[in-house]
Amino acid sequence: AQSVSQHNHHVILSEAASLELGCNYSYGGTVNLFWYVQYPGQHLQLLLKYFSGDPLVKGIKGFEAEFIKSKFSFNLRKPSVQWSDTAEYFCAVGTGGFKTIFGAGTRLFVKA
């Protein structure tokens, strides 16, 4: 069955620390890959996406993610986090079969 796993459920960092959130998926075909962010009390919004082309994609607010096809991974990175990055981060995989599968989410807390 198709699935998306996010390695960390909770991450606590100090401001200016570097961030890497892991995401792996299980699906053998062509995929669209997404990271969504949910700030406290708000709805999900797109952070970045990969459909094709350069496997290193840049999103809003200094986030980037790298698609490594051989590892079925799409890890999210940011070199220096800010307090305002405190949020829940969801990795998602669109398989083209009517369904986008979301990971369980990683809750990031950034200490000021």
Place this chain on the structure above:
Amino acid sequence: DTAVSQTPKYLVTQMGNDKSIKCEQNLGHDTMYWYKQDSKKFLKIMFSYNNKELIINETVPNRFSPKSPDKAHLNLHINSLELGDSAVYFCASSQSSLGETQYFGPGTRLLVL
């Protein structure tokens, strides 16, 4: 302009009641979704409609009945509410059903007492 809107934003009700949540998108998208987000923030797909046709029904109890009067609207009716239905329900839409970017509504926080 709100792209995906939901009403109501908050809903507090008693067990056994019937309630509806409405969703509208003004993006011209063909596909709409309902998700349930539980207290642990886990996001689970419930239904998906493409051009008013049901394409995903993820083993949701039949107390939940979606209705899509046109492709810009996808409403969710819940009969005989149970305590376990308490959650945040998100509506979303996408251009098509082919795994594209989804645009989410603000969510409806349902509390069943």
